Amino acid sequence: MKRFAVSWLLLVLITLALGQQNNNPVDRIPSFFLEEGRQLAGDRITFCVNEEGLLADFDRAVAHELAQVLLLEDTLVDIEAVRRTNELDYRLPLNQQELFIILTNECSAFMGFLLSTSGYADWLTITRPYLRTRFVLAVREGADIGNLGNLPAGARVGTRMLSSADLNFTAFNGSLAPDRRWRRIPYPNNRLLLERLLDGSLDGILIWEPALHVGFRNDLEAAGVKVVPTTPFQGPVIDFGIVLKQRDIFLRQALDDAIAVLIEDGIATGLITELGIQGGIVEP
Amino acid sequence: MLKNGLRITVGTVLAAALCAAFAQLEDFVPVTTEILENPSPADWIMSRATYNGWGHSSLDQINRENVGRLTLAWSRAMNEGTNESTPLVYNGVMYLPHPNDVIQALDATTGDLIWEYRRELPVDAERTIIAAIGNITRNVAIYEDKIFHSTYDAHVIALDARTGQLVWETSVGDLEVVGQTVGPLIVNGKAVSGRACDPALPGGCYITAHDVETGEELWRTFTIPRPGEPGGETWGDLPSESRLHVGAWGHVGAYDPELNLIYWGTSVPAPSPEILRGSGDGDVLYSNSTLAMNPDTGEIVWYYQHLPRDNWDLDHPFERMLIDSVIDPNPDAVLAIGETVVPGQVYRTMTNIPGKTGVVYSLNRETGDFLYAKETVRQNVISAIEPNGRVIVNEDVIPDSIDDPYGLVCPTPVGGRNWMAGAYNPETNAIYTPMQNLCMEPEITTDEPTPEDLYAVDFNYVLYPDNDKVGRLEAVSVETGETLWKYEQRAALQPVLSTGGGLIFNGDVNRRFRAHDAVTGEVLWETIVSGGPAGHPISYGVDGEQYIAIAVGGGLIDGLYISFTPELEAPTGSNAIFVFKLP
Numbered sequence: 001m002k003r004f005a006v007s008w009l010l011l012v013l014i015t016l017a018l019g020q021q022n023n024n025p026v027d028r029i030p031s032f033f034l035e036e037g038r039q040l041a042g043d044r045i046t047f048c049v050n051e052e053g054l055l056a057d058f059d060r061a062v063a064h065e066l067a068q069v070l071l072l073e074d075t076l077v078d079i080e081a082v083r084r085t086n087e088l089d090y091r092l093p094l095n096q097q098e099l100f101i102i103l104t105n106e107c108s109a110f111m112g113f114l115l116s117t118s119g120y121a122d123w124l125t126i127t128r129p130y131l132r133t134r135f136v137l138a139v140r141e142g143a144d145i146g147n148l149g150n151l152p153a154g155a156r157v158g159t160r161m162l163s164s165a166d167l168n169f170t171a172f173n174g175s176l177a178p179d180r181r182w183r184r185i186p187y188p189n190n191r192l193l194l195e196r197l198l199d200g201s202l203d204g205i206l207i208w209e210p211a212l213h214v215g216f217r218n219d220l221e222a223a224g225v226k227v228v229p230t231t232p233f234q235g236p237v238i239d240f241g242i243v244l245k246q247r248d249i250f251l252r253q254a255l256d257d258a259i260a261v262l263i264e265d266g267i268a269t270g271l272i273t274e275l276g277i278q279g280g281i282v283e284p
Numbered sequence: 285m286l287k288n289g290l291r292i293t294v295g296t297v298l299a300a301a302l303c304a305a306f307a308q309l310e311d312f313v314p315v316t317t318e319i320l321e322n323p324s325p326a327d328w329i330m331s332r333a334t335y336n337g338w339g340h341s342s343l344d345q346i347n348r349e350n351v352g353r354l355t356l357a358w359s360r361a362m363n364e365g366t367n368e369s370t371p372l373v374y375n376g377v378m379y380l381p382h383p384n385d386v387i388q389a390l391d392a393t394t395g396d397l398i399w400e401y402r403r404e405l406p407v408d409a410e411r412t413i414i415a416a417i418g419n420i421t422r423n424v425a426i427y428e429d430k431i432f433h434s435t436y437d438a439h440v441i442a443l444d445a446r447t448g449q450l451v452w453e454t455s456v457g458d459l460e461v462v463g464q465t466v467g468p469l470i471v472n473g474k475a476v477s478g479r480a481c482d483p484a485l486p487g488g489c490y491i492t493a494h495d496v497e498t499g500e501e502l503w504r505t506f507t508i509p510r511p512g513e514p515g516g517e518t519w520g521d522l523p524s525e526s527r528l529h530v531g532a533w534g535h536v537g538a539y540d541p542e543l544n545l546i547y548w549g550t551s552v553p554a555p556s557p558e559i560l561r562g563s564g565d566g567d568v569l570y571s572n573s574t575l576a577m578n579p580d581t582g583e584i585v586w587y588y589q590h591l592p593r594d595n596w597d598l599d600h601p602f603e604r605m606l607i608d609s610v611i612d613p614n615p616d617a618v619l620a621i622g623e624t625v626v627p628g629q630v631y632r633t634m635t636n637i638p639g640k641t642g643v644v645y646s647l648n649r650e651t652g653d654f655l656y657a658k659e660t661v662r663q664n665v666i667s668a669i670e671p672n673g674r675v676i677v678n679e680d681v682i683p684d685s686i687d688d689p690y691g692l693v694c695p696t697p698v699g700g701r702n703w704m705a706g707a708y709n710p711e712t713n714a715i716y717t718p719m720q721n722l723c724m725e726p727e728i729t730t731d732e733p734t735p736e737d738l739y740a741v742d743f744n745y746v747l748y749p750d751n752d753k754v755g756r757l758e759a760v761s762v763e764t765g766e767t768l769w770k771y772e773q774r775a776a777l778q779p780v781l782s783t784g785g786g787l788i789f790n791g792d793v794n795r796r797f798r799a800h801d802a803v804t805g806e807v808l809w810e811t812i813v814s815g816g817p818a819g820h821p822i823s824y825g826v827d828g829e830q831y832i833a834i835a836v837g838g839g840l841i842d843g844l845y846i847s848f849t850p851e852l853e854a855p856t857g858s859n860a861i862f863v864f865k866l867p
Binding site for chain 2: 082083084086091095096114116117161162163164166167170171174175183184185186187188189192196201
């Protein structure tokens with residue numbers, strides 16, 4: 001377990017600042033840093049993993065297999081992020097500055113990065129996804145509910161506030177006639193969603209599927225809960241890839257190819273099954 | 285930093301550095317309730333000097349005629365971190381809170397060290413953005429023989445004022461989600477304190493009171509009513525655990541000993557867009573309110589909501605000023621006048637700018653009745669205030685859907701006004717408030733927010749259209765609501781001090797610290813310090829000499845402010861206190 005230090009970054013920033021004063025920043029930064037510096041050492045590649053993440057074991061396994069495909073030895077660095085990782089959730093608890101420091105000091109690639117449609121900082125690049133997960137609607141076992149559309153208007157549907165499902169469901173529900181809408185109840189975390197489904201406070205929950213299963217110890221039946229389709233709402237899927245610095249685009253391309261190999265050879269699916277991950281691959 | 289929650293709460297006390305200085309505390313006279321209610325003019329004994337929250341010193345040795353001769357008496361480096369500190373001075377000793385939970389007792393005439401308390405902090409205190417800003421310490425408090433402080437790691441503590449040794453400490457919550465930037469106010473033998481709570485904390489935030497002798501928590505008042513409680517309906521049918529945020533993080537409140545009421549300000553709900561909050565078009569009490577509370581029980585006696593339905597992160601948790609004054613609002617100068625106002629009558633008021641909108645509110649502090657409101661900086665979130673005081677928000681700047689743009693909204697979460705406290709001068713019967721001329725073009729975050737996006741909004745700050753001056757210091761008559769003068773400049777402005785010498789001290793993010801004539805606004809003196817004077821300036825006296833003190837080094841959002849004035853500079857790493865006096 002490592003905590004990332006800021007000293008090296010500070011050195012770089014100071015160098016940048018000095019460079020700005022001289023209006024010639026590139027001359028002040030070693031070309032090694034700009035173009036050639038790598039966390040690769042000989043035949044090794046270093047991956048970071050959020051040790052508190054729900055998918056941490058899966059991420060480690062994928063990282064190991066990727067290194068195998070690339071004929072490299074893998075080093076896995078468990079990152080104890082400064083920011084709190086929400087229980088039963090998926091976001092890397094890092095801001096861009098923290099991520100930059102980690103990718104500078106600790107590793108070449110960080111596993112488990114949520115792919116977004118809204119763009120990224122210029123300095124980073126992301127591989128193709130190696131895991132796709134979805135949001136599902138969970139209801140109590142005894143409920144006569146075949147899909148979301150069976151829930152009557154006004155039924156209480158729980159979401160994790162500001163999750164992809166929450167944002168999409170807010171937009172979808174708002175597009176319905178007022179007397180056709182469900183009552184969306186956002187909660188600050190997934191644990192509360194599970195508890196409030198069980199105690200009857202909620203009629204259904206739109207939840208990230210891995211959180212549902214892990215939260216109920218992979219036994220929905222014992223918990224008295226079932227998953228039903230989200231129709232007519234299209235529950236979002238979220239994909240996870242690997243984030244690197246833009247300068248490491250050659251490595252990203254290599255990892256893209258390696259991910260494709262894992263998918264084509266069934267290795268990724270095997271890991272998903274072996275580790276009980278509720279998710280799938282993204283076909284090339 | 286220690287790892288993983290290992291918390292060592294015993295602070296490091298540096299042994300008496302200077303025997304001569306230490307002797308000052310051997311004769312320490314305990315601070316009584318009577319002293320707090322009627323402090324010596326030579327002391328600055330609480331956050332805003334006096335219970336009425338004026339931020340005013342009656343000392344007048346330094347005045348309009350001689351302020352131009354002010355010179356440096358001493359300065360001293362301060363601990364790293366965001367420096368918004370308010371020194372406290374009692375009987376010639378300065379108790380100086382630094383960022384990151386360092387407190388020093390200094391000889392107020394030289395800055396020589398008497399004792400130091402340095403708390404060792406766990407990394408857990410940085411685990412959410414709200415908890416992380418708890419490194420800021422705006423004030424400490426003094427009572428009897430103790431110094432009281434709200435720590436970075438979510439404790440209220442008491443130190444021995446003579447030695448700096450820890451007397452007691454009491455946890456006030458989960459250090460990963462609680463952020464304390466403001467210290468306690470001592471009232472009736474209780475240390476009353478507010479804080480911010482991350483949206484990850486179900487049920488929102490709270491104000492507490494602790495027994496000054498033992499640290500026992502005596503009451504806890506939540507700033508969000510629960511379902512079934514009065515006001516609970518303003519959150520619709522959201523369960524308690526989905527009602528989030530609403531802290532009390534800005535400044536300590538004010539206290540009226542005769543009415544036995546404390547007046548405390550509150551902040552915003554989260555997330556900002558009501559469409560995401562799930563609260564419908566409810567007022568979401570007690571966000572953006574003044575709470576008049578019984579300090580013995582924490583009971584809310586009355587409240588006034590300055591901004592219902594917050595969709596813009598426009599907090600109202602700042603200092604409150606208790607001012608007895610004739611009230612005779614000029615209809616041409618104010619936004620609204622209350623239906624109970626009898627022009628020309630003296631009222632016990634609470635009058636100042638309590639929140640980011642920059643709107644001055646004058647309330648009857650006995651009843652909470654609305655007296656008048658007056659706009660200062662440009663604002664378009666309030667469309668009207670009814671004669672009964674009910675604030676009507678502008679629905680044109682509330683999104684109907686996630687992809688509905690807000691349009692141009694003024695002011696912004698960084699001001700209008702922000703945590704930089706204003707001041708009141710009883711000779712001019714005017715309040716003086718530092719503000720920023722900023723607007724924004726917010727958009728709801730359509731992708732999942734990062735850990736730092738508390739409010740699910742990209743605010744997109746802009747300067748006023750057709751304006752290039754960020755900073756604005758405005759003097760407003762308490763009696764009439766008229767603007768007496770206004771000072772505007774490029775650099776954003778910092779906290780304010782008023783003095784009996786007819787002076788208003790104020791600095792800016794560009795390292796300037798200056799004195800204005802309280803009557804005219806004319807700049808009478810200016811100096812340059814090592815960093816932005818983001819601390820709260822104070823004045824005190826020792827051995828017949830008046831001093832002006834200011835902690836510098838930069839506030840939390842100086843970097844954002846300076847981005848609007850790229851020709852200026854807001855250096856960091858320069859924390860210090862500067863103390864001035866006449867030659």
